[in-house]
Amino acid sequence: MEDDASRGANRWRRFDDWDNRPLRLDNFALEDPANGFSAMNGARDPAPSATVDGGRITVLDGVPEDEFDMIDLFIARHHLDPAMVEEAMAIPSIEVARMLVDVNVPRNRLVQLSRGMTPAKLAEVVAHLNSMEIAFAYSKMRARATPGNQAHVTNAKDDPLQLAADAAVAVALGFDEIETTMRVARNSWSNALACCVGSVVGRAGTLFQCSSEEAEELQIGMAGFTSYAETVSVYGTEKSFIDGDDTPWSKAFLAAAYASRGIKMRCTSGAAAELLMGYHEAKSLLYLEARCLCMQRAMGAQGTQNGGIDGAPLAASIPGGVRELMAENLIAVWLDLECASGNDARSSESEIRIGAKILPFLIAGSDLICSGFGSILKYDNSFNPSSFNGEELEDYLVLQRDFEADGGLTPQGEDALLATRKRAVEALSAVLEELKLAEPDEDMKQSVVVASGSDQTRSFSAGHATRISSSIATRQISVLDVIRALNKRGFREEAENLLFLVKLRLSGDYLQTSAVIRNNRVISAINDPNRYDGPGTGYRLTEARRKEIANIRGVLDQGEVLRTEATFQRVEEGRIRYRSIGPAQQGAIAREVVVGLSPGFGSKLFRTTAGHPLSAVLMDIRAGIEEAGGTARFVRFLHTADTSFLGLSAARLSGSGIGIGLQAKGTAVIHRKDRLPHNNLELFSNAPITKLEHYRGLGRNAALYASGAEPEPIVVPTRGEALGARHHARVALIYAIETGLVRDGAEPEELAVDFLRDNQ
Amino acid sequence: MTAKRPRVADYPLAETQPSKVLGPNCRSLEELTLQGIMDGTITMEDLRITPSALEAQADIAEAAGRPNLAANFRRASELTRVPQEVIMATYERLRPGRASRKQELLEAARQLRETYDAHRIADFVEEAAEVYERRGLYKFRY
Structure with a gap:
């Protein structure tokens, strides 16, 4: 590759590479305890x-x-x-x-x-x-045995239709709680009603909160739209607390006020809040957070949302900051508080740092692993992007599967989620119409149902939402009006689900520590306590739950591989014919190259992992051999499927002593009859990136070796693709098909290979 | 709720004794039906938690070894009797710098105690009044 940048450079150019990684967007701060x-x-x-x-x-x-x-x-x-x-x-x-x-x-x-x-x-x-x-x-x-998770459901337009659709998706994915907030503060009632309706599509019992101004949040709760709150913030220094406009007594009063209305409540605190607010008293993040947590237990809050929260990015800029976030979560559960364990505000632009940070919580479990997993796209998150967002949701599902760890979510198929979105949009539209709040048209609805994010919708704007919101507030619409509207318009299941939710407040069962609702039952630290005393105890995946977690989309099995191959078989039959013409003989032609084909080559398998038809591969190999003055002879081996042995067996049959071994998946080798099996002349081990021109070069080189020349080896360039990750599951399935055809002691067969008209 | 104080084994109350979980108008969970909502016989008032439900949850929390949570539920039990606007006004007065002198908080405490029979909450507000004085929080903020 031409590269002039080295001339005159006085810096190791790896630093340029490092400069360009997302990691370098992160701020890192010097440890400075005095500040x-x-x-x-x-x-x-x-x-x-x-x-x-x-x-x-x-x-x-x-x-x-x-x-x-x-x-x-x-x-x-x-x-x-x-x-x-x-x-x-x-x-x-x-x-x-x-x-x-x-x-x-x-x-x-x-x-x-x-x-x-x-x-x-x-x-x-x-x-x-x-x-x-x-x-x-x-x-x-941690207090409750079964782990759970919480989602953010917001969008950049405060569009109620999208809120309903996204809330329903979050519910389908298994989030135990969903939290919304607004771009425009006045839209709180509209957001609350929309998410409330979306959250009862599909199943009952997902708790919902609308993060807004303290007094209004309580009013929204009183109207029955929300079932929990977590905005009761606590700070670790007196001056920060006062700047936060509260005292431990005012917050404790608020805690009792929420309980008095049958609304679940947890406090919020977290590392670096005091540092951000300018009143740290030269004390460490951990010590200040320990004060916060002692206050929360003292005021009788059932739980906390901690582990950095808004301060997480600042905490992560300090040496040991991420360990500190884990440590403050530990103090929370040690004090017997429910813990929504942060993993919320995105603390890094590095996906590796984010993935590393979530792992301890994923495998340890937590009441709510994220105190806000962005179920929507980053730009739609009105809290700011989370550690995990709509973009990375499937990565999280796969992490659950990798570690067989219950992260609280369950994969869902495309059809199911589309149906869920439709249902939620229809349900909310019915409510908006029935309550004379708005009349969404078909185009608005359709755009929301299929939209990944608000950039793709033609629906309500923030200004529309403001009018809807003010109407809900001034007309004092309550959850009962919504239940009636749903039922009247045929959404009986949603009406029942919503009724179930508001009835929860009568007993107050879900006010106890770490309460969430699973399968229409309240589970909490009281009836689902975490009792761990070593291997075999504590929370374990049931076989059914393990299967749910494993059921991600796009998994391969042998049947699927064979079905795919069968579609190529038909095409290949028009391009090439393999005829067995008896046992293969020892060659006598000095310039011949024997091409040894694997057992399934062209009989069960029809293209390489790079997607080349096997007919094209053979044509190029033959063309390469011939253009270097050689003759190609094709032999099928059935005693082995291994490239090295295919190559060596071919070489030993070859009049020149040079042979090519070729597997159906495209792995190829040039061998010479006097070499050890794994000591070949040239090898194409990366079939998925091997091009037809490389196969042609391979044929050419084989013929040149046969003539006694020393050609420049063909190097298949790689750009560092994770070929194993991309292909090995399929390769293993394909290769098993080849090895399944192997018969001990089977004699090699001479093949006549006819290239047919379709190939020309 | 029950004559005997509920224990951990009685939890969740909505499952173990649904007929005894009553709203403020003595409607049980079973009576709160979709039909009742449709014909307007059920109101938001029927969906409010009662003092006895909060006391029952306090008993359970205490039995489960959570005295502070229980104390919060008992304060909440008192606040069920306090109207929303009084709650919000009291909360506002407890925020730093809202009350300009101790007497305002003591007056709020007296009202809670005398008008709403809310002794625990009143004690709590009185404690705040004393602490705010010690820490100089009766100063103008905006």
Whole structure:
């Protein structure tokens, strides 16, 4: 290849390659504890300590009671159990760390100890664990046994039709919760109604939230459209908390308010929020998050959404930041909180970093592995892109299959999802019409049903949604109106599903820790507790669930390979005829090259893995041999299907001592009769990228070897394609067809090969 | 809900005792039908959680070893009696800098205690009032 860039270069050009990788778009920050850039080792992180005096906490992590800030006060009064403090704080942190990964120490014992531990103690304990130990401890300590997942459902136009279709898809894929938010804040009621309708298509029980302003969010919940909330944010320093416009008491009040309306609620916190807000107090991400989590347990929240959240990209820019995100999730479950474990805001442009980050959670399991998996395309995500998005959804499904790990999702076929989208769009259209909110036409509906993202729709705009939204709010439309509209227009199943959902709030069963709805049943840490005490315990895939996870689209089997081959057979029959003309004889012509064909070549298999018809391959090999002055002779071998042995057997029959071995999949070798089987002259091992011109060159070189020349070997250029990944499943199936035809001791057959008219 | 306090084994209540899960108008889960919604006999009020349901969940949470969650449910049980606008006004007043002096929060607490019989919530607001004073949160923010 011509390449002048090397002249005068004074830099190893690999750095140019590295500069161009997506990874280099990521920011990386120097560790700087004094300025808050420290994952687990802040400049002013306190040493763990607690003093109990007369049933009251008088010293907390080195701070005396009269200097407590509002966070210390809340933790001292509502988190720490004075009866547990002395015992829990006395155990050396390294010992507690070992207990966390010891299968013989029950989860309950550790949960009990956590109630006597200060934030600095909790942070110090988990900092003793390496990443693998954190993931393992997480798996042991999480509250509910069955893993789950949460989806974001939003779009760039706040288009209600698309929201309904995408919500229904998320439900079909198995998400336990879906969360929406708006491009235009005023569209909250429209988004809520649309997702609410979409979320009851196909099955009942998917929980739904509409992330908006606190007061409005509660109102939307009161109208029955939503069933949970997770916007109750908590911060680890007093100044950040106040800038967040709340206090632990106001948030705790809100927690009780949600429960009083039968709405499930979890808090939100996460690494680096304080760093982003400018009030980090030179403390580490982990210590500040430990404070947040103690407050959340203290206020009686059933769970948390943590693990970075909006701060994840900043946390990931710091050394050890991703390990810290895992560690803060561990503290959450150790405190017995439901954990929606982040893996939310996309923390890197590198797909490798994203894939690596999700793995511990996928194999450990989590109440909600992502606290927002973008079920829609990146540009449609009004929260900002997630770690995984509509684009990468199938990658995630395959990761589940690879590791036989339940990531909460179930693959669905094309027809099923198209039908789901249609149904959701029709259901929402019926509701919009029935409630006189809008009248979507057929073109709008059709464009949404087939659209991958909002760029492809001709539907409602954000402005339309604003009018719909304001109408829902001012007319005080409630979930009962929606149920009536659905039923009236023939969507009885959806009406029943929605009724099921709003009835959940009467018992309050789903307010308990880690509650989700599966198969019309509430499961939570109460009736599906995670009890792990070693191999064979804890959550395991059932055979049925394993099969669901494995059922991704586009899988090959031998029947399918044979069916595909059969379609090529017909074409090949018009191009080439192979006639057996008796046992192959030892050749005598000095310039002959014997081409040894594999057992299934042209009889069961008809094209190479590169897609070349076998007739064309043979024509080019023969042409190459002849243009270098040789003669081609074709022999079928049935005693072997191996390229090397095909080549060597052909060479030994050849008058020149030079032979070519050729498998139906296109692998080819030039061999000489005096060489060892695997020590050939030339080999084309990468059949999928081997072109016809290479086969012609192979024939030419074989004839040149036969004449005693030393030709330049033919090199098939590769650009680093993962040929094994692309082809080996098919190759293995094809090759099994060849080996199935092998008969021990079978004699080689001389073939007359006729190239027919269709080939000309 | 039941004379005996529910335990872990009674969970989920909607499954183990559906006839005893009642709405504010004493309609049971079984009575909340699609037909009832169609003919308008069921209202949003019928779909509200009751204090006794929250107390029952608090008992279950306590039995499962989650005293703080139970305490939250008991505070929530009191808030079922508090109208939405009072809830929102109280929440607003608890945000930093909304109350300009301690007395405003103490007054909110008194109202919750006297008007709505919400003692736990009132105690909680009073605690906030004291902490806000200590931490100087009665200052103007906007």
